[in-house]
Amino acid sequence: MRKQQLMHKKKIKLSLPILSxxxxxxxxxxxxxxxxxxxxxxxxxxxxxxxxxENRLELNHAYATKIAESTDRFLANALQQLNVSAKRLGQSLNVATQAQEVERLYRQTYSFSAVGIIDSAGNLKASSSGHLEEPGRPLNSTGVKMALNRKAPTVSPPYHNTSGQLTIAISQPIFNPVGNYLGFVSGIIYLGQANSLDDILGRHYYSDTSYVYAVDEARRLLYHPDRNRVGTIVGENEVVDQVLFGLTGAQRVINSQGRDMLAGFAPVAATGWGVVAQSPTEQxxxxxxxxxxxxxxxxxxxxxxxxxxxxxxxxxxxxxxxxxxxxxxxxxxxxxxxxxxxxxxxxxxxxxxxxxxxxxxxxxxxxxxxxxxxxQTDPLTGLLNRRGLTEAVNMLTQNQHTFSVIAIDIDYFKKVNDTYGHDIGDAVLKHLAKIMKTYSRHEDILCRNGGEEFLILLPDATLDHATQAAERLRVNIANQTDIPGVGRLTVSLGVARWTAESNESVDVTLKRADEALYKAKANGRNRVEAN
Incomplete structure (x- = not known):
């Protein structure tokens, strides 16, 4: 019996391992x-x-919109240049005037690859040094036929000329003083070659493998970094379908080459073309x-x-x-x-x-x-971006923290970009952000709301104090004489205030600040308005 008890205890010990x-x-x-x-x-x-x-999609959409708008402006400027020549030729359609006008149009800007004057019968009367046809010959290209039929300002769809070059013809009709149709003056743009339109579509700030391309209503590539693809037809692509339908936006898409891309797109209003800016997702x-x-x-x-x-x-x-x-x-x-x-x-x-x-x-x-x-930071100015602004506003409102808002917009900033270029425009934005940091309190929240628009949130500031701060900032900017590339510029500012007791949403407060800003612009710019 004793032996059995010892054996039972031994079994119990063996069944319980010692754990450290x-x-x-x-x-x-x-x-x-x-x-x-x-x-x-x-x-x-x-x-x-x-x-x-998400940020890259927004960035590509904004950039595609900018390129589409620049293309619209380019076409409008080209038509205006041709219109001036058409009026001069309508007054005096002699050989000397024709030769003078085609060379002036061809050489004064980088807009056209060639310039020609065609009479009402479709005969080439004069051509610039870049034209592929000899004067005196009848022409029957798509651009010529369209201009003769319309007898109005025309931007032709892309077509292949007699040399097989993909071409766009921009034309203005010529009428004499009594209203008789004499023909038209036409500026030719060779797609896939160096010219102003090619510069607009091809110049971008990306330092990676992102790129821009443009298509016409027939899905034909008008611009592509790979010159060999210019003139080819784009296959199945949801983004191209949408932009040619007149839509603007951004989405992730598998392109016609089977690559996963982040694409932003926008239509060119004057022609129905589409501009797409896209980045490889894998990058x-x-x-x-x-x-x-x-x-x-x-x-x-x-x-x-x-x-x-x-x-x-x-x-x-x-x-x-x-x-x-x-x-x-x-x-x-x-x-x-x-x-x-x-x-x-x-x-x-x-x-x-x-x-x-x-x-x-x-x-x-x-x-x-x-x-x-x-x-949450804008890479150009170092200020908060919209995501950062949302986080800051949520923090203030959750704590029921009263604050004032200053909405800032650079006066005539579009003219700065158009006159000096986007590099100077970016330098102006960075300089303005530096001034805002200098003349703000440590607790103030500075944001870039998009483009040339900025916001400053001033915690615990009354409407009067915020208005005074906005006026100090306005005066300082207006007195600056060394703003990069432009020397001087001014800003318009709108001021509003949010309190928890008002039961007003922050969106309404921001909208009131915008309304005050627009009032400042309507009242002459370079001023502060409070709402």
Whole structure:
């Protein structure tokens, strides 16, 4: 009987393995930390990817719109140049005047590849030095037929001339003083060759593999960085379908070459053409992946140090280490700091492990915050972008924090871009942002709302104080004489105020600031109005 009891106790001992608290806690810490970091990295990657793709879509849409508007302006200017010549030729359609006008049009600007004068019978009467046809010959191209039929200002659809060159003809009719039709003067643009239209479509600020292309109503490529594709027909492409239908916008699309692209698109109103600015999706995701890998490498050494430290102290600690291990699962949550701080680390080893965990967490969140900050900042001016503005407004309103709004718009900024170019326009925007930073308080929130529009949020500022601040800013800008590229410029400002007691939405307050801004512009610009 005694022997059976001893054997039973021995079996019980063999069935209960001896477990070490230290290795178990370390194992739990390692598994929890790895899961936490993987989960956080994946969530951060997905969020950053969504933000980057959304921002690039917005950027490409804005850029396609800018190119489409510039193309519209170019065509309008070309028609105006031809109209001046048509009026002169209507007064005196002699050989000398014809030769003078075609050479003047051809050489005074970079607008046309060639210039010609065609009489009412379709015969070429005079041509510039860049024209492919000899004077005196009858012409029957698509551009000539359309101009003769319409007897009105015309921009022809693209067609192939007698030399096989894809061509656009822009023409103005010629009438004598009594209204008789004499023919027309035409400016020819050879697509795929160097000229002003090619510059407008081909000049962009991208430093990556993004690019712009343009199509006509027949889906024929009018411009493409690959010159060999100019004149070819674009296959199945949702973006091309939409822009040729007259729509504007942005979307992720698989293009006719089978590539995943982020495309912004806008129509050219005067001709029905479409402009598309697009970026390869893989280019942005590869860059984001590279940044995330760098972040992982930066945090790997602190994580390894924590694991070594945990292994060393696991033999000496009990309850505090157990508590740390249990709370390690929550390190990736927003409220993870409070449980760590509440742990009673009453001896040296537990205190060090607790501090190391908190430092690692702070370092990791700092890196994530830096990525988020980049996504909320306008890259040109360094001010908050619209996403950052939304975050700032939410912070103020959630705390029922009264604030005033100053809406700022640069007067005649379109003329700056048209006269000096977009590089000077960008320099002006950066300079204005610098002035705003100089003349703002530390607690003020500065934002670029898009284009040449800016916003300043002034916490705790009354409407009078905000109006005075706006006037100081206006006077300082107006007195500047060294603004890059332009020397002087002025701004118009609108002021409004939001309070929690007013029960007014922030959108209404921002709209009131805009209305005050428009009132300032309507009253002569270079002034401040309050609403």
């Amino acid at each position: 608290l230290g290795p178990l806690i370390v194992l739990l810490t390692v598994v929890t930390g790895v899961v936490m970091m993987v989960n956080t990295f994946v969530a951060s990657y997905q969020r950053q990817q969504a933000i980057l793709l 942005l995701t590869e860059r984001l992946t590279s940044n995330m890998l760098a972040l992982i490498l930066d945090t790997s050494l602190p994580a390894l140090a924590i694991l070594i430290l945990a292994w060393w102290v696991s033999r000496l600690i009990a309850r505090p280490l157990t508590d740390l291990a249990l709370h390690a699962r929550a390190l990736h949550t927003a409220n993870s700091k409070q449980p760590l701080q509440a742990i009673q680390s009453w001896y040296f080893e537990a205190r060090q492990l607790k501090r190391a965990l908190m430092q690692s967490q702070a370092s990791f969140h700092y890196q994530i915050d830096k990525l988020n900050e980049t996504a």
